[in-house]
Amino acid sequence: MAGPALKQLHSHRAIHEGGLSGAIGKTEGMLEFLQQGDLTSANRAADDLIDYWKTRVISHADAEEEGFYGEIVEEQPELKDAVTQLTRDHDLLRIIVKDIEELREKENLSPAVLQRFQALMVVNEIHSRDEERLLFQ
Numbered sequence: 001m002a003g004p005a006l007k008q009l010h011s012h013r014a015i016h017e018g019g020l021s022g023a024i025g026k027t028e029g030m031l032e033f034l035q036q037g038d039l040t041s042a043n044r045a046a047d048d049l050i051d052y053w054k055t056r057v058i059s060h061a062d063a064e065e066e067g068f069y070g071e072i073v074e075e076q077p078e079l080k081d082a083v084t085q086l087t088r089d090h091d092l093l094r095i096i097v098k099d100i101e102e103l104r105e106k107e108n109l110s111p112a113v114l115q116r117f118q119a120l121m122v123v124n125e126i127h128s129r130d131e132e133r134l135l136f137q
Contacts, residue, residue, distance in 0.1 A: 007068070007071075016124075019057045019060060020128065023057065023121055023124065026048060030109075046109055046117075057124060058094060065087060086127065089123060089126070093123055096116050096119055100113055100120075
């Protein structure tokens with residue numbers, strides 16, 4: 001059963017905004033270290049950023065899939081396709097994080113890694129906007 005924060009637009013939106021805001025701040029911090037030429041700190045910041053995506057954003061996605069989405073479809077079967085679309089967004093976030101981890105093993109903080117960090121924020125922002133529109137309005 002989904003917790004009350006997932007079921008109310010204002011609290012759900014706050015979770016989304018907080019997650020994205022934190023990701024933006026951590027990404028900017030990592031980029032600042034890179035611009036300063038501090039690769040050790042940039043790599044630590046990248047590790048922290050990956051952990052953030054997993055523990056803050058993807059764990060929220062997991063919670064939605066484990067209860068909230070099922071309840072939505074049970075109450076409003078016409079939203080099944082929307083929930084499928086939103087679940088695919090979560091899968092994209094997981095895939096991109098995994099790609100970042102694999103690329104970092106080979107390329108450290110290459111342009112491809114940095115592009116994927118940016119992609120995470122874009123996918124997450126679009127997903128959150130769509131989720132709020134499709135499930136709460």
